[in-house]
Amino acid sequence: KQKIKETLDKKEQVILLHNRRSHSYLIKCNKCNNITQCPNCYVSLKYHINKNILKCHHCSHTNRLTKYCTNCKTNSMQLFGLGTQKLELILNKLFPQINILRYDRDSSQTKNNYQKILEDFEKGKAQILIGTQMIAKGLDFKNVSLVSVINADIGMMIPDFRSGEKNFQLLYQLIGRSGRHRENSFAIIQTYNIEDKYILYACKNEVKECYDKILKERKELFYPPFSRLIRIVISGTKEHTVQNKIDNLYRALIKFKSINILGPTKPLIE
Incomplete structure (x- = not known):
């Protein structure tokens, strides 16, 4: 919060990446611990506050939000988790005088929305840009001097032997959005795993070291490129x-x- 305020006071811009869209990603009963799931995919439905619906991000199944648990019938359902929509609401409360844009799949469903969000931020019509991994690649804003990742551990939760590599790529690309045109720029990575080697490689800009580590692990486990999977x-x-x-x-x-x-x-x- 303090670093964002300092950046805004200097009339510079901020990019915040949170790779989880929606408002809340878990709807749970406080009485019986029942979680509202998609009937097709058996994953938790996500709450989208702009349409006041629960939605599956895999098959697009939707349902209405209710305070009553479908299992124990009590008025005890509660929203958990942080998505980009909720992050936008929090920042609007912290910085009510600042214009904030959100750039994710929900806010940029059409080509016109996609272009307008980026053009408005480029022209300085907003001071903070929130988004998912879409904002980490191929964008260059001259007035951005602070970038931050909210919960960089999300990508590490996927059971994929490439998850560390993908997380490194995402962090490395986002860090590159800051400091291209301004001195004394900052990149802040929020994580619960401060010793994670892939996060440390990205923060230290150690591309060769990361590459060598990944190849060594792949060779030991006989994973690609040493085999075909x-x-x-x-x-x-x-x-x-x-x-x-x-x-x-x-x-x-x-x-x-x-x-x-x-x-x-x-x-x-x-």
């Missing part, structure tokens, strides 16, 4: 039919001694 996904409307297909494919592939098979396993999102 193929993901086979079988989907359908009936679980038992899908399971039979998977079992048949597994029995066919296991005959080949030259390949290693991981799984089969259920996906994170069904």
